[in-house]
Amino acid sequence: MSHTVVRGKPNAAQLYLDCVLDAILLEQGIKPDPEQRSNVTLSQILLYSLKQRPKDVFMINAGTDEVITNEQLLKRAVSLARTLTAMGGKGKYAFMMMRNHQEMAVIYFAVIFAGVIPFLVEPASTVFELTHFLKLVEPSIVFYDEEFEQAMQEATRAFPELLTTLIAADRPGVIDNFIRGQPDDIASFQVAESSMDDPVMLLPTSGSTGLPKATIMTNRGLVAQLPSPWSYHTQFPTPTGRMMILTTIQWMTFTMFTTASTVYHIPILMSSRKITPEHVAEMIDKYRPTFTFFSPAFAASLLPLVTSEQLSSLETVILLGSPVSEQQMAELQEKLPKTAHLCDGYGTTETQGFIAIPDREAPLKCNGWVFNFLHYKIVDDEGQELGLKEYGELWVKGVSVIKGYHKNVAAYKETVTAEGWYKTGDVFYVDENERLSFVVRKKFNFKYKGCQVAPEEIERVICSVPGVQESVVCSSDSGPAAAVVLRPGADVTRDIIHTAVNSTLSEHKRLHGGLAFVPSLPHTTTGKLKRSECSQLMTQLLKTGQCC
Structure with a gap:
């Protein structure tokens, strides 16, 4: 049994790696076994x-x-x-x-x-x-x-x-x-x-x-x-x-x-x-x-x-x-x-x-x-495990799950539970044969041209422009798109905002989907953006041509 396997049988690639690990141990004069294999480093x-x-x-x-x-x-x-x-x-x-x-x-x-x-x-x-x-x-x-x-x-x-x-x-x-x-x-x-x-x-x-x-x-x-x-x-x-x-x-x-x-x-x-x-x-x-x-x-x-x-x-x-x-x-x-x-x-x-x-x-x-x-499980919004032929967020647990973010314990605690389950933030359907099919990304983040885009990073740059009161960034077919609220009397143009974003962030984080000026954005009672409603607003702005 390969030392990494926790479910089912090892595949041929894992068994080959075991042979490599055994050869390294023998060179060191160590008798190979699963425990010793688990101590051979990448280098x-x-x-x-x-x-x-x-x-x-x-x-x-x-x-x-x-x-x-x-x-x-x-x-x-x-x-x-x-x-x-x-x-x-x-x-x-x-x-x-x-x-x-x-x-x-x-x-x-x-x-x-x-x-x-x-x-x-x-x-x-x-x-x-x-x-x-x-x-x-x-x-x-x-x-x-x-x-x-x-x-x-x-x-x-x-x-x-x-x-x-x-x-x-x-x-x-x-x-x-x-x-x-x-x-x-x-x-x-x-x-x-x-x-x-x-x-x-x-x-x-x-x-x-x-x-x-x-x-x-x-x-x-x-x-x-x-x-x-x-x-x-x-x-x-x-x-x-x-x-x-x-x-x-x-x-x-x-x-x-x-x-x-x-x-x-x-x-x-x-x-x-x-x-x-x-x-x-x-x-x-x-x-x-x-x-x-x-x-x-x-x-x-x-x-x-x-x-x-x-x-x-x-x-x-x-x-x-x-x-x-x-x-x-x-x-x-x-x-x-x-x-x-x-x-x-x-x-x-x-x-x-x-x-x-x-x-x-x-x-x-x-x-x-x-x-x-x-190990894996599909869970609902309360973290309760679901069964086959159901939709839910994928959680995984095992030796390949990271043990932390550098100098950021709080972010790690948000991502990985105390029991070691990594919350992927992605919703999957699991079929009767236990194969997964991706449904939707649950996280705020999205990808454009295969690159990760964090909306709050772009929003922070937009809001650094004098005269901008608030902004939200959403995904669109053309890339990141923004809705921007200006302060009363502010003279801020689209070009000013694009210049700020383009001079600060990488190409895939720029507002390729366009931007629109709006009078307000939807919030929760605690003042947080209602991102699902913001996404709906952005869809409407794009559809009517106001986001450009």
Whole structure:
């Protein structure tokens, strides 16, 4: 029995991971058993896996056509890890704000090996967002791409009491100089000691407060998730030929697929260029990936640019990030090979990866069974458990559920019960076979183009404009949309508000759905916005053309 399984039987991917854990324990002179397996850390697993196949391709950078082997990656990562250790970096925090290139990969593995805790940042973050992150995390070292230098410099100047080392990691020779003098000998290298519940990294996630939080990712949770992408595969190692990763480092999908691909010996296809449908079409045509994932919106923009022949290498495509319609699924399935597994996956940062992926026999618009390393239940608004063939909010519990948000105990208590149940905020229907199907998002937050949008974060920026009394932000088909109440006599235009939002927030948080000026907004007796009524108001404003 695999040590992570709490319901049913282990699948082939979990049994393969058990074999890897056993081999690591035997190297250490420890007799393997389920209890000992549960103490092998992510850094130990990654180091062992990379060492096993030194000449295998680790990644292809489609932006430059460079090919990097496991050994090439590992030598530089080992030298950098030794440098960070010599600096006393273990247990301290680092920032990473980078695109997907080999230096990023070197740093990503090096900080994990050295026990440095990286906070992985969206490359296009604004100065406003970066300043918030810097104050939250207080990193001792910052790795960033040169194109983001101005934003990073401005953000650090806004926080002058922070003492941090800034490293433009993609600038030629910078990393080489930084690691100079540290050996790249792999055989003698040891990863930093850590416990299974120690933080490995921090990932940003938005919450009901509107300000991004830092989710604490641990060894125990990340290791439990390693087999999940390959749960319906049978060939190990290398269950698929080539994994295409399009998300950047701040996304759970990047972390999960990068680590899982490394352990299961799957070459990774990434690009240092900005991801556009045109570039991805080129990547698919040239490098023939077999496994990938898209947001529904990105898939829709990609389809007109590719032929069935170009997509013929794909064996598995997972749609993630936002709800998908049956029509969208059908349109994509029509262009994919008949043997391809197209599925609507479901996961969260708070579970450090997937909660469910549909099996091949699942209905088209279905999210599948909850994975066997998680307990789950469907509950009503009072938290009472419901049965099969009913609708309710999904709660899950298990080793992959996060143990906290960095410096935010209150937010964690709102999200996870005292008994350890993570309240997903999403309503599902559970059928007679216990497969889940997404119904609606219960939380205030919504996604646009696969990116998380926290209405209160945008509302805070709108209300910072002189003359604005109040605002509410809702989802629309075109993106975030706002209704704004002005103070009496205020001379505020749409352009003024758009300028404030655009200069402060990332592209996906901007008011693509438009904005409307209204005399008032609906409130509860305690003064809180009635968001359901606000959403109805926004629908009417959009319908009548007042929101533009």
